[in-house]
Amino acid sequence: MPRAGLNAATIAAAGAALADEIGFTELTMGRLAERVGVRTPSLYKHIAGQAELNRQIAALTLTEAADTLGTATQGRAGRDALTAAARAMRDFVLAHPSRYAATIGITPTGPDDPIAVAERRGLGPFEAVLRGYDIAPQEIPHALRALRSVFHGFATLQAANGFQLPADIDESFEWLIDFVDRGLRSASIPGSTDHR
Amino acid sequence: MPRAGLNAATIAAAGAALADEIGFTELTMGRLAERVGVRTPSLYKHIAGQAELNRQIAALTLTEAADTLGTATQGRAGRDALTAAARAMRDFVLAHPSRYAATIGITPTGPDDPIAVAERRGLGPFEAVLRGYDIAPQEIPHALRALRSVFHGFATLQAANGFQLPADIDESFEWLIDFVDRGLRSASIPGSTDHR
DNA sequence: ACTCGTTAGCTAAACCTGATAGCTTTTAGC
């Protein structure tokens, strides 16, 4: 029995691909082992267990998503950048729903955790988007969370087939981008932020 | 051995409560059986299996959430209604994180599925909110999806501990409400919706 | 009150998945 030449990274990559094929909940150590050509217990020579596999897939996915977002917004600004980031994010989630699902509910162990690093990197493109709008510096974190919430929410709802109304989903998404653009443009108007 | 007087509804309710106590992933048929005072296989006399239990909990939760939202927005309009709906939704998710987690990733089997019914009922309060803004009728479905995406996204991310920035989360939420309010208020301004 | 069919409970057991232990073989470095 020759060796398969595995390591944590190749196993995580295979796991991510397999999850996208058969669904996140259907991803088992047994199926993953079969996919990479070894018996189940052999996986544990490289990865501590299912939780660790999950984390590795999440880190891989977040890095991948950050790259995609960065490339999409490269050289764009303002509304163009917003549109590009929004579409790139949604396309990514719809193309890799299970991979994305693996990133939900994961908490980084610390600031040096690859997951935390990738998450921060993924925020970069959104920060760049915000620079095209006139947001007060102390409001940037709030605006970032708003952007994440909006697009994460839409993408996950669509991926979960959660939109039941007859209206066209792509149209709704373009409407959403407009909606966000308007909200951001009026963010710096005096008096519009004195809530409570 | 006297009968326990169980049925699908009481089991689902017990499952929802137990999930909130010990966490959604810790909810097993064995623990649920212990909670309601029977042996594990007895549960299958009332509920087809874990998937069905999950759906029942989801339906229960969505109905409950719809009621809460309805009550919260009762007698309010415009920005007041928006604020009330947003806070009620987030409070609900934070109070019952596991119950809410059971609703994520569930796809209704059809328009008559109790889950689909409850989802539509949950849209009611948001439709009422939109009536307080000057939205063109053909844009209502888009605006509804936007509201769902925003608040579902924020609640999901917060429940998953997804916000890592040092900024205060409650402040971010109030900022988000302002943000949505501004986006909705400017929705009917001519020329602001000619995207692309 | 008695009978009888239905059904909710039980035990036993099959099956699947995650994980560990311990042995064997490959492989890299000397």
Added chain:
DNA sequence: GCTAAAAGCTATCAGGTTTAGCTAACGAGT
């Protein structure tokens, strides 16, 4: 070539879900 580390294997255990089949409780009708 030898040797130690690492990667594969089989065997096995510990849960967890689910089904099969039995028994006792319950409600309806007489």
